[in-house]
Amino acid sequence: MRRKIIAGNWKMNNDVSGTVNLISEIKKELNGKIVNADVIVCPPFTNLETAYTLVKDSSIKLGAQNMYYEESGAFTGEISPLMLKNVGCEFVILGHSERRTVFGEDDQIINKKIKSAIKHKLKPIFCIGETLNEREKGVTFKVIETQLKNGLEGLSENELSNLIVAYEPVWAIGTGKNATPQQAQEVHQFIRSLIAKMYSQNFAYQLVIQYGGSVKPDNAKELLSQPDIDGALVGGACLKADSFVKIIEAV
Numbered sequence: 001m002r003r004k005i006i007a008g009n010w011k012m013n014n015d016v017s018g019t020v021n022l023i024s025e026i027k028k029e030l031n032g033k034i035v036n037a038d039v040i041v042c043p044p045f046t047n048l049e050t051a052y053t054l055v056k057d058s059s060i061k062l063g064a065q066n067m068y069y070e071e072s073g074a075f076t077g078e079i080s081p082l083m084l085k086n087v088g089c090e091f092v093i094l095g096h097s098e099r100r101t102v103f104g105e106d107d108q109i110i111n112k113k114i115k116s117a118i119k120h121k122l123k124p125i126f127c128i129g130e131t132l133n134e135r136e137k138g139v140t141f142k143v144i145e146t147q148l149k150n151g152l153e154g155l156s157e158n159e160l161s162n163l164i165v166a167y168e169p170v171w172a173i174g175t176g177k178n179a180t181p182q183q184a185q186e187v188h189q190f191i192r193s194l195i196a197k198m199y200s201q202n203f204a205y206q207l208v209i210q211y212g213g214s215v216k217p218d219n220a221k222e223l224l225s226q227p228d229i230d231g232a233l234v235g236g237a238c239l240k241a242d243s244f245v246k247i248i249e250a251v
């Protein structure tokens with residue numbers, strides 16, 4: 001049985017004291033509750049060290065929102081996998097649509113980042129998803145297939161044992177307009193069957209595929225009860241402890 005994973009992508013929100021407050025509140029809200037999911041928080045780089053001091057004695061895990069694929073060197077403004085490991089990160093979000101559209105990351109760069117994360121024992125949360133235009137043109141499956149195949153190019157099933165895929169339709173991110181549970185399930189099922197063809201049935205069965213795109217306390221339960229939806233990557237609703245914890249409880 002796949003364990004559900006709820007991850008909070010804080011994006012460019014919260015300073016150090018905001019990080020202390022939010023993680024402390026999440027811990028307080030979760031205290032004593034039986035949680036059927038793994039919980040990950042992904043604050044901005046500057047707050048990771050502080051975040052780690054707060055989560056290390058809890059069941060909450062730490063992730064980063066991005067990284068560069070080189071270990072060190074003349075890459076002004078970038079953060080390396082070694083640096084993320086050094087401050088206690090276990091996960092890293094890669095290929096988020098904002099990285100693709102605002103910062104011009106393509107499938108080849110994302111593939112290098114996934115390879116580097118795996119080499120350094122960081123667990124990648126690999127985001128894929130179609131734009132509204134692509135959905136309306138009827139090429140959603142084609143886009144997903146291309147992103148998935150390019151992003152995982154050259155990686156074996158063994159190397160991908162800690163992979164998480166996040167299906168995030170771009171039109172649903174930060175818009176308040178989530179995919180319906182049926183729309184999301186249809187794509188998740190497609191991803192799982194494609195992974196089965198690329199690798200094996202067994203690997204596809206155990207792969208965690210999160211849904212992301214305007215997940216809120218009031219839609220989480222229905223989305224998370226779909227057979228191929230194994231958790232959520234949450235943006236806006238993870239910035240308030242009570243809504244993030246309600247999503248975790250929806251599992």
Ligand code: PEP
Pocket residue numbers: 009168172173174175176212213214215233234235236237
């Ligand atoms: C995200 O940034 O990954 C995301 C899904 O954002 P939101 O939940 O705000 O749509």
